[in-house]
Amino acid sequence: MTVKLDFEECLKDSPRFRAAIEDVEGDVNELETRLEKLVKQCNSMLEAGRTYCQHSKSFVNGLRELGHHCSEDKTMGDCLEKFSKKLSIILNAHEELIEATQKSVRMKLQSFVKDDVKRFKDVRKEFERSSETLETALGRNAQAPRGKQHEVEEASLALLNARRIFRSEALDYVLQINVIESRKKTEILMAMLSLMEAQALFFQQGHQSLTELEEYRRQLSDEHTQLVLNSAREKRDMEQRHAAIKKKDVSYDDLIMDFSPDAPNGIVMEGYLYKRASNAFKTWSRRWFSIQKNQLVYQKKYKEQPTVVVEDLRLCTVKPCAEQDRRFCFEVVSPSKSCLLQADSERQQQGWMSAVQNSIASAFQERREDTLSPRERCSSVSAGSVNLVGGEQSNSGCKALEEVQAIPGNGHCCDCGEPAPDWASINLGITLCITCSGIHRSLGVHFSKVRSLTLDSWEPELIKLMCELGNTAINRIYEARIDEITIKKPHPSSPRQDKESWIRSKYVEKKFIHKLPETGRAPPLRRSSARRNRATTQEKPGTRPVLKPKPSRATLPRLTGLNPSEIMKNSFDSHKDDEDEEDLSGLHPGALLYRSAALQHFPVMADALAHGADVNWVNVAEDSRTPLIQAATVNSLAACEFLLQNGANVNQADSIGRGPLHHATILGHTGLVCLFLKRGADYNAKDIHQKDPITIAVDSANADIVTLLRIAKMNKEMREMDGFAQSGDETYHDIFRDFSQMASHNPEKLKRRSADIKIP
Structure with a gap:
């Protein structure tokens, strides 16, 4: 222990001793003040720490409760659970740090102030008292008269006692000074060391917990x-x-109406309708209607139990109601009651009526299919389209489903990949699932024409068209740049909104097709020998001039990511030894569609349409012919159907007044004549020689075409007569259906019977 004051020095009571005592007393007073302030600060720190731990525990409990709430999301649930546990461990260590600080710092320092410093002050008071007594005794001793012996003795005795007491108190005071000086060091250092150890333990535990x-x-x-x-x-x-x-459009509600008989939630149609009450007031209320489980139901709020309007749709009918003052009304009539409903628009009215009618048909169909196999079910759906052609029975619905799905890529939905799609877009040539078909239907028929592969009857030319294209070929066009963008293609379980956004971007905005570049060349497009031979039966070599675009229209080079040679690579490889080639690299979309129609290259035709080709583009260099006329001249039934489904004008004539029907009649293409008549071709249109198709057919002695043209004319006359429209239509459709079947399956039976015919 370091000696602050010497004991021998205190016995002398020298000025040096007194000065040392004053210094020590000043240090002790300053130490007491600072220690008291430090103890108060420590108390504040401890209180703040306890408050922090309390609020931190509340925060950790909130994290733990949030983790329980987000337990369905494994990532969030695990994160919140693990972190809340570790934070709780750290908070417990923090509380231990607070308690250690309480014991090692506050209590020790407070004890030093209350005990050691107080004892020092008490000893100092005794020292000061004995010092004053000594001063008094010294004064009396000095003042004692020499002549008074008894006073001298009393003064001497008092001085001796006072000096003895003073020296004892002085020694005790010096001892206390040295003791407090020593304890000051040990107590403060021990408190700080304990505090640092507690802090180190706290951070060590926190670091260990976080390291885990x-x-x-x-x-x-x-x-x-x-x-x-x-x-x-x-x-x-x-x-x-x-x-x-x-x-x-602001009336977009009309677009989201979709009849979905195979909806996973069982709701095939839903939306708001006004319903007239059956009470005396006949009030109208807006309710959320839906068709589900073969019933028509409505509800006001989501959690309410639906109210059944029609128990069994098979027992009801639906019809428009024009007797009311309100617009867009229709009536659902059942044997027990009638329900009057109102839609928001005419389109919604037609959509709901169609949905009810389709639900009625589906309900009957499901009942019949309960005991049928899938193939028998397909047969029963299309039983109305069975025809006898050449002794063979053709089932259009089953044939469409089997042949179309057999095309590579058609086994999954073109847009979302759902397996076994049973819907199709006939103008695009793709197969679709029920959800995507509804979205395609909402785009409008100018973008996509949707038809069921099982519920609708299929004409043979449509089946041939579907087999010429397919999902793989179309996706190579409309998804050519899918790897260059960040938009993800939807999958079967994606929300309907994602599928709708994708389909609109793909077919309406055409975001994923290759853009036409400003420079570059595309490889030449070759025409296979088989198709070339078919074309040469109607065309004389060298009579067709080289294709030249209009002088006033710039020719765009063709170098798309889906160039013609790549599209038709597989079909060309098998004819490399016997083929000629035609360079289409400099054609703009309209001219490309025109030339590819003659070459019967369907993916190239689809590519041209995707890049904005006018389906009725006119080639002024070749008698103002159109792509449809080009397809007719090579007797391509499927190519003509493809162009017609994409909006081609069946009556657009060339520079000499001949439309597609004229050319098909002149060349003796009976199947095309049948197709054009079914699509509304004008059999009375005359060319510059004042000859209509009937006259041309009679001159060429083609009995089949004459028969078709005269039946079409007779059918129109019968339709205009009261009482004969229905029978006339039936006969007309039966005959034309037979010719369509024959043109698709037995075209050799429709070959020209006459010799070479001179074409005016």
Whole structure:
């Protein structure tokens, strides 16, 4: 222990001793003040720490409760659970730190102030008292008269006692000074050492707890980075979908109506309708109607039990109601009651009536199919389209389903990939699932014409058209740039909104097709020998001039990501030894459609239409012929059907007044004549020689074509007569159906019977 004051020095009571005592007393007073302040600060720190721990525990409990709420999301649930546990461990260690600080700092320092410093002050008071007594005794001793012996003795005795007491108190005071100086060092250092050890233990426990999560934190950080990227991508998709929806008409509610007989939730149709009450007031109420489980039901709120309007749709009928003052009304009539409903628009009215009618048909169909196999079910659906051609029975519904799905890529939905699609877009040549077909239907027939592969009857030319294209070929056109963009293609379980956004971007906005470049050349397009031979039976070599675009219209080079040679590579490889080639690299979309129609290259035709080709483009260099006339001259039934389904004008004539029907009649293409007549061709149109198709057919002695033209004319006359429309239509459709079957399956039976015919 270091000696602050010497004991021998205190016996002398020298000025040096007194000065040392004053210094020590000043130090002790300053130490007491600072220690008292430090103890107060420590108390405040401890109170704040306890408050922090209390609020932190509440925060950790909130994290734990949030983790329980998000337990369905495994990533969030695990993250919140693990982190809340570790934070709880750290908070417990923090509480231990607070208690250690309480014991090692506050209590020790407070004890030093209350005990050691107080004892020092008490000893100092005794020292000061004995010092004053000594001063008094010294004064009396000095003042004692020499002549008074007894006073001298009393003064001397008092001085001796006072000096003895003073020296004892002085020694005690010096001892206390040295003791407090020593304890000051030990107590403060011990308090600080204990505090640092508690802090080190706290941080060590926290570090250990967080180190255990190091691998998990690294994994979570990687997941978070991926989530940020996905979130940015989804945000872009959402913004694009938002922009697409904002572009819709304000009456977009009409577009989202969709009859879905195979909907997974069993609701085939739903939406708001007004319902007239059956009470005396006849009030109208807006309710949410739906067709589900072969019933028509409605409800006011989502959690309400639906009210059944029609128990069994098979027992009811639906019809428009024009007797009411309100617009867009229709009536659902059952044996027990009648329900009057009102839609918001004429389109919604027609949609709901059609949905009820289709539900009635589906209900009857399901009942028949309960005991049928899938193939028998397909046969029963299309039984109305069975025809006898050449002794063979053709089932159009079953044939369409089997042949179309057999095309590579058609076994899955073209847009979402759902397996076994049973719907199709006949102008695009693709197969679709029920959900995507509804979205295609909402685009409008100028974008997509939807038909069921099982519920609708299929003409043979439509089946041939579907087999010429397919999902793989069309996706190579409309998804050519899918790898260059960040939009994700939907999958079968994607929400309907995602599928709708994708389909609109793909077919309406055409975001994924290759753009026409400003420079470049495409490889030449070759015509296979088989098709060339078919074409040469009607064309004389060298009579057709080289295709030249209009002088006033710039010719765009063709170098798309889906160039013609790539599209038809498989079909060309088998004819490499016997083929000629035709360079289409400099053609703009309209001219490309024109030339590819003559070459019967369907994917190239689809590519041209995707790039904005006018389906009725006119080639002024070749008598103002159209792509439809080109397809007719090579007797391509499927190519003509493809152009007609995409809006080709069946009556658009060339520069000499001949339309597609004229050319088909002149060349003796009976199947095409049948097709054009079914699509509304004018059999009375005359060319510059004042000859109509009937006259041309009579001159060429083609009995089949004459028969078709005269039946079409007679059918129109019968339709204009009261009482004969129905029978006339039946006869007309029966004959034309037979000719369509024969043109598709037995074209050799429709070959020209006459010799070479001179064409005026």
